[in-house]
Amino acid sequence: MPEMPRVSIDLSAMARLMPMYALVSPDGRLRSLGPTLAKVCGPRAMPGIPFLELFRCLRSACAKSPGQLAKAQDDRLVFALRDNPDTVLRGQVVPLGAGQGMLLNLSFGISAAEAVAQYALDCEDFAITDLTVELLYLTEANAAVMGELAALNDRLLKSRDRAERRALTDSLTGLSNRRALELSCRRLSQDDAFDPDRRRTGGEAKKGFAVLQLDLDHFKAVNDTYGHAAGDHVLRHVGMALRAETRQSDVVARLGGDEFVLILSGFTDSVAVMKLARRIISRLETPIEYQGQLCRISGSIGIALSTDYAIADTDRMLADADAALYHSKHEGRGGAMLHRLIREDAQTGGPVEDGA
């Protein structure tokens, strides 16, 4: 094998080229070290101290003694600083000529940012060819970009939320709108379809629900007499009244004009539902003040109960509740009617109003 040409380099040149070098004697003692490594090691790193007393070799099993360390020239060495085990350096070793020991070069690797902060390092502490500074640049630039992206995401999510809420809300009353009602109905129909035990248990153990169609009475008169602003005020008032009489989980929707729909989950007892309907109506009949005027309205309600159906199809229930509503209006304003009773009425030949 041809002999390799040899060069000699003085230590100050080596310090510039490899500011984290360590020159180690054959018996493993530190002979000299680069300025950046000196900053990291602190005052203990005096010439003569065994290198492996400063650093613990983490990876290479053969690097437990100076002799083994000198032979590990093909390994990727990983060292932890004994005085501060959080500081982990990667390193490479080359043996020097006979009897001259070895030369190590170390670097911070991936955790450079923490080390730079901890040891207050500067551009000048790194060799010109070292990309650590670029790594720091990139880390910082990335953080800024990610911050912008996170802010963008946040804005997009918020505006989507707003748009969705607006799309499902009746702007005048803040109640659900027709689209929100349709979504709720679809959900209820699916719940019911997935509930094969419902019929066997008679629907009592399962949720069940009531559908109420509400139409205001004498609302047109308010509009005609006091104007649309008064009408809007009354509608808002009705919205608040309906919210107050129902639970958070119930659906209260305005379908436009003076038509409202309520879906009350868990409400399947006809007496309780009729009681609630009457309470709503009497609340609506309390005169509403608008700019010194008293607006008087009432309401009529038609009701369908899911337990009256083999399969609770919300479209059909809405239509039936509507039929009950008109039946009730026909009987006189300000009343409530269960759809089941119209059916019974048709069979028995006489109108029966529940509980009346």
Added chain:
Amino acid sequence: MHGLVNRSLQAFLNDTYGTALWEAVAQDIDMDPSGVEAMVQHDDSLTELLVEAAARRLVKPREALLEDVGAYLASREALRRLLRFSGRNYLDFLLSLDELPDRIHLAIPDLDFPAITVTEHGAGRVLVACSLPLYRNVLAGVLRGMADDYGALAVIETNEDGRLCVELMDAQFAAGRRFDLARPGVE
């Protein structure tokens, strides 16, 4: 055009001249005054419209306006820090300007910054060429701002051939702003 370019203009107008001026400029070009989105691409013409409208409102030549934008950007802490990574001193910073488009590309891959060429022209004199006038004008302001940041005294002019000529009078004229490699808050 990357949204960051327009966002920079918006931030500059807002921070320097106040919200009212920004809103007036936005109104002039029929734009939503809530502003531009930074992290998406915009139509190139929007930047032109913005610059024109702002220059008109401020009664200022667009070159001077764009230079002020550059100086403003170089004064922002996050940005000046990123810029400081590219040079150990002002001369080093100037001579590494040809790396700037790549550096920007590293951080924001879809921001196309035009190529910059740097030529040393005698002692302490550096010629900087950038093909797009918009970016060149902003760059002139950035160079002005970064001279202050490094504490260097430099004269920056635009040559007849469109190149920027930076004459470094004194590299250590003043103390400059402090720059620690470690980002504040990293431990």
